[in-house]
Amino acid sequence: MEPRPIAEVIAYVFVDLAVIIVLARLAGRLAVRLGQPAVVGEIVAGIALGPTLLGALPGNLDEHLFPPDIRPFLTVLAQLGLVLFMFLVGLEVDLSFIRGRERVAASVSLASIALPFGLGVLLATHLHDRHDVAAGEPVDLLGFALFLGVAMSITAFPVLARILSERNMHRIPVGALALACAAVDDVLAWSLLAVVVAIVAATSLTGVVQILAFSLVFAAVMFLVVKPLLRRLVAARQRSGRLTPDMLALVLAGILLSAWIAEEIGIHFIFGAFLFGVVMPRQGAAELTHEVTERLEQVSVLLLLPVFFVITGANVDIGAITAAGFGELLLILLVAIAGKFVGAFAAARAQRVPRRQATALAALMNTRGLTELVILNAGLQLGVLDDTMFTLMVIMAVVTTVMASPLLTVIYPQRVLERDIAAAERAALGLTDAYTVLVVVDDPDADAPLVDLACDLVGRESPAQVVLTRVVGRTQPKPEVASGLGADLLLMATAGEELRRVARRVEARGLRASIASRFGDDPWAEVAELAAGASADVVLVRRGWGVPEGTTDAAPWTDRVPSAVAVVHGLPGDRDGAGPITLVQDGDADGRAALRLAAQVSVGRAVPLQLRAGTGWRAGRRAAGVGESLRRAGVPVAAEGEPALPSLVVVPAGAPDDDAPAGVPVLAVHAGTADRDRDLDETLAGIGGSAPSGQ
Numbered sequence: 001m002e003p004r005p006i007a008e009v010i011a012y013v014f015v016d017l018a019v020i021i022v023l024a025r026l027a028g029r030l031a032v033r034l035g036q037p038a039v040v041g042e043i044v045a046g047i048a049l050g051p052t053l054l055g056a057l058p059g060n061l062d063e064h065l066f067p068p069d070i071r072p073f074l075t076v077l078a079q080l081g082l083v084l085f086m087f088l089v090g091l092e093v094d095l096s097f098i099r100g101r102e103r104v105a106a107s108v109s110l111a112s113i114a115l116p117f118g119l120g121v122l123l124a125t126h127l128h129d130r131h132d133v134a135a136g137e138p139v140d141l142l143g144f145a146l147f148l149g150v151a152m153s154i155t156a157f158p159v160l161a162r163i164l165s166e167r168n169m170h171r172i173p174v175g176a177l178a179l180a181c182a183a184v185d186d187v188l189a190w191s192l193l194a195v196v197v198a199i200v201a202a203t204s205l206t207g208v209v210q211i212l213a214f215s216l217v218f219a220a221v222m223f224l225v226v227k228p229l230l231r232r233l234v235a236a237r238q239r240s241g242r243l244t245p246d247m248l249a250l251v252l253a254g255i256l257l258s259a260w261i262a263e264e265i266g267i268h269f270i271f272g273a274f275l276f277g278v279v280m281p282r283q284g285a286a287e288l289t290h291e292v293t294e295r296l297e298q299v300s301v302l303l304l305l306p307v308f309f310v311i312t313g314a315n316v317d318i319g320a321i322t323a324a325g326f327g328e329l330l331l332i333l334l335v336a337i338a339g340k341f342v343g344a345f346a347a348a349r350a351q352r353v354p355r356r357q358a359t360a361l362a363a364l365m366n367t368r369g370l371t372e373l374v375i376l377n378a379g380l381q382l383g384v385l386d387d388t389m390f391t392l393m394v395i396m397a398v399v400t401t402v403m404a405s406p407l408l409t410v411i412y413p414q415r416v417l418e419r420d421i422a423a424a425e426r427a428a429l430g431l432t433d434a435y436t437v438l439v440v441v442d443d444p445d446a447d448a449p450l451v452d453l454a455c456d457l458v459g460r461e462s463p464a465q466v467v468l469t470r471v472v473g474r475t476q477p478k479p480e481v482a483s484g485l486g487a488d489l490l491l492m493a494t495a496g497e498e499l500r501r502v503a504r505r506v507e508a509r510g511l512r513a514s515i516a517s518r519f520g521d522d523p524w525a526e527v528a529e530l531a532a533g534a535s536a537d538v539v540l541v542r543r544g545w546g547v548p549e550g551t552t553d554a555a556p557w558t559d560r561v562p563s564a565v566a567v568v569h570g571l572p573g574d575r576d577g578a579g580p581i582t583l584v585q586d587g588d589a590d591g592r593a594a595l596r597l598a599a600q601v602s603v604g605r606a607v608p609l610q611l612r613a614g615t616g617w618r619a620g621r622r623a624a625g626v627g628e629s630l631r632r633a634g635v636p637v638a639a640e641g642e643p644a645l646p647s648l649v650v651v652p653a654g655a656p657d658d659d660a661p662a663g664v665p666v667l668a669v670h671a672g673t674a675d676r677d678r679d680l681d682e683t684l685a686g687i688g689g690s691a692p693s694g695q
Contacts, residue, residue: 004069012070017077017303019065023049024306037162039305039370040401046309047394051317066314078311081304082374083273084296087255089371090277091289092157093186104351105180111347112181112365113153113188116339120152121145123335127328127389134386143200147384150193151376151393152336155185156369156401163364163405169412172420174357178364181344185365190274193375194267200382201266211266218265219275222258227279230254234285243291251280251292268378305370312373315380316391329392336396340366360411367404372397422533434512435461438536438563440527441470442545444498449571451502453648453667454540455509457566459600460634465512467534468502470495471523471546528560536563538597538672543569558653564593564672567653571665579647580638582610582660585626589671590652592683595626597669598650599635599687608638610646629684 004012024042031041048054055062066074124145132139160182161170169175198211233247240247255276262272281288321329344365348358376393379385385393439454441447451468458464472495495517506513516534518526523546531539539561558565583598585591602609611627627637638644649660653670660666678686 009070009073012067013073016066016070016074017307020049020306020310021302024309025302035405036402037159037369037405039159040398042306043309043312043370043373043398046306046311046313047316047318047398048313049310050313050315052313052319055317056319062314066310071311071314074307075311077304078308079269081300081308082377083255083259083269084300085305085308085370086259086270086273086374087277088293088296088300089158089186090274091280091293092161093183093278101177101180104177104348104353105184107351108177108181108344108347108361108365109184109188111343112155112185112340112362113192113343115343116152116336117149117192119335119339120149123152123331124148126331130324130328131386131389134380134383134389137383139384139386140200143196143382143384146196146199147379147382150189150196151372151379152339153192154189154368154372154375155182155340155365156367156371157182157186158371159367159369159401159404160364163367163408167408167412167417168421169360169408169417172417172424174353174360174412174420177348177353177357178361181361181365187278190271193378194271197267197271197378197382200384201268207266214265215262215267215271218261218272222275222279226254226276227281230279231281231283234281234283234288237285237288237291243288243295247288248292248295268382270374270378308373308377312377312394315387316394317387318391318395321388321391325388325392329395332392332396333399336368336400337366340400356411356416360408363404363407363411366400368397369401372400421529434463434465436465436467436534436536437538437540438467438469438527438531438534439540440542440545441468441499441502442542444470444502447542448502448505450540450542450568451505453568453571453601455506455511456601456604457538457540457597458511459603461600463512465514466506467514467516467530467536468499468506469516469518469527469530470499471518471520471526524558524560528562531561531563537674538564538566540566540568542571543567543668558670561670562673564597564675565670566597567668567670569666569668570663578605578607579645580608580610581605582612582646582649584612584649584651584655586652586655587680588652589676590654590669592678592680593671593675594650594652594667594669595680596675596683596687597667599630599633601648601650601667602635605647606636607647608636610638610644626680626684630687633684633687635687 023045027041027045027048028038029041031044032038049065050062054065125141127148128139128141128144131144132141160178164170164175164178170179194215195212198215199208202208202211233250236247237243255273258272258276259269260272262275263269280292341362343362345358345362348361349355353361373394376385376390376397380390435458437454437457439447439451441451451466454466458466496515499515499517503513503515516530518530520526527539527541527546530536539558558567581598581602583594585595598609609630630637645661646664648665648667650667650669653668655668675683
């Protein structure tokens with residue numbers, strides 16, 4: 001056959017890329033609608049474009065769409081996508097996940113690798129006779145057995161982290177434990193695979209030792225030399241305020257050079273890309289990590305990885321599987337699923353992890369996803385797997401990935417998950433059965449007066465605590481292949497450090513302080529969930545916080561919170577709070593909540609409370625009666641003839657605050673569930689029944 005002109009080759013590649021991109025996006029969207037990660041749909045689409053579906057139709061359509069002389073060009077693009085993906089996998093490996101969980105994480109990870117590895121080796125001895133020739137070359141039993149063992153042992157960290165993130169399970173102990181186990185599993189499994197590849201690639205024992213020695217030197221240079229140099233990227237990102245093209249070019253060059261060095265050593269280029277991701281800076285690098293991930297995924301997810309799935313699918317022919325092949329598939333699935341499940345479950349139970357959590361952990365450790373395809377393609381290139389074995393293992397990878405999410409839903413129903421999230425929140429915050437003020441801190445420095453007001457809202461309640469929270473909004477969409485969870489957790493950790501500094505302000509007032517940083521696209525949903533979990537009595541926020549840009553009315557969002565919500569408008573930092581508190585009286589639920597909080601602040605600041613009658617024919621009479629009840633409760637109430645410039649005006653939600661003195665902050669109060677259930681007499685009795693706090 002005459003070689004095609006280069007112009008025709010280029011045109012063919014362009015058409016193929018267009019077809020691949022469109023089908024991958026459509027299949028990915030369909031997978032998401034079915035409750036699966038988008039990557040599952042893209043993998044299935046790649047398989048469908050090969051002999052399994054397109055090639056099974058009349059006319060050899062797969063050969064016409066992807067001719068043999070065009071595939072080498074697509075293969076280069078596929079390998080580039082694979083390199084970028086392996087870098088992202090390494091970038092997500094963060095061993096800080098295991099802090100405080102070292103023993104359990106190590107036990108579960110070792111067991112979930114050792115058992116499936118051993119079972120895989122045993123299965124290989126049974127299957128080798130029928131798969132001892134690949135691409136016309138004999139397949140060594142040792143290489144085949146070791147490779148099959150590693151392929152059974154892998155856990156896909158990105159898929160696992162994505163499932164946890166989408167179900168909010170990373171906020172409960174079993175989710176954090178799963179992340180820790182997967183992080184350890186990733187490091188151990190990839191290291192084990194590097195050894196296996198060295199054994200397969202080498203022609204002698206001396207060659208194996210040489211490859212392993214060079215690999216250790218390579219890893220040492222990456223950690224001791226390259227990693228410290230890469231820390232300069234964090235400082236450069238902070239100076240520029242963004243990821244510049246020069247920074248991204250440096251990262252890309254490092255990825256490709258690391259991949260080339262690994263290939264030259266003899267341990268496959270995927271390890272070099274993975275290792276470069278592992279040595280990327282973590283401390284203070286949340287923004288850098290997120291931006292690098294987003295930029296690379298724009299190329300990798302949309303263009304390169306779908307080509308990798310097509311190249312993978314070209315070697316998968318499900319229709320060619322015989323009855324004996326389906327029997328082998330059942331054995332492979334049994335070993336893969338049972339090995340991971342039993343190993344992780346038994347180790348978790350041995351470490352006294354509760355049964356439900358241990359079962360969920362075992363199901364999560366069974367996710368394999370795209371990571372498994374990477375290993376299988378390496379085995380195909382090394383001549384360890386024949387086409388039939390490759391097909392069977394790809395099916396196993398898809399099945400174990402697809403089953404993870406629905407299985408987890410059965411093991412961990414939503415009602416149980418919500419219960420455990422609430423319990424985890426209270427445990428993490430160290431909350432006790434106490435009067436709780438939750439204050440939303442948007443800017444730790446500018447919101448210092450807001451934190452002081454939160455302390456004042458405690459009044460004379462005892463025991464009492466102030467919960468400081470910050471919701472970090474996502475400014476960029478979630479990555480599709482990488483979970484993005486690592487960057488999210490780094491951002492939350494940074495927010496937590498800032499809140500800890502503010503917490504000292506609370507503790508200086510003699511109050512207990514707890515912190516909770518959240519990451520979410522819906523700030524009020526996060527606050528509502530946290531307030532419910534903390535059994536908060538009042539939530540304090542700045543006016544305009546958490547509402548769409550250009551909107552100032554928070555009422556539609558505050559109604560989602562079960563606690564009373566106090567929205568402050570205009571909180572200058574230079575006021576000393578020595579002036580009285582002015583309360584605009586009203587008789588509805590919001591008015592009763594405003595009365596309660598105004599009395600708390602009055603007592604907390606040790607300043608008088610000025611009562612101002614609201615609207616209605618009974619307003620004046622009600623205000624007089626309220627004033628007398630407050631005096632009996634020990635709340636200082638200013639006499640009518642003693643007007644003074646207030647330090648704070650408290651109004652029921654919806655009441656006009658236009659006549660508040662200039663520069664005086666206004667606190668608009670939305671009633672919580674408890675305030676709506678109490679009448680005025682019960683509200684006053686509650687104020688009178690408060691015990692002195694000793695402040």
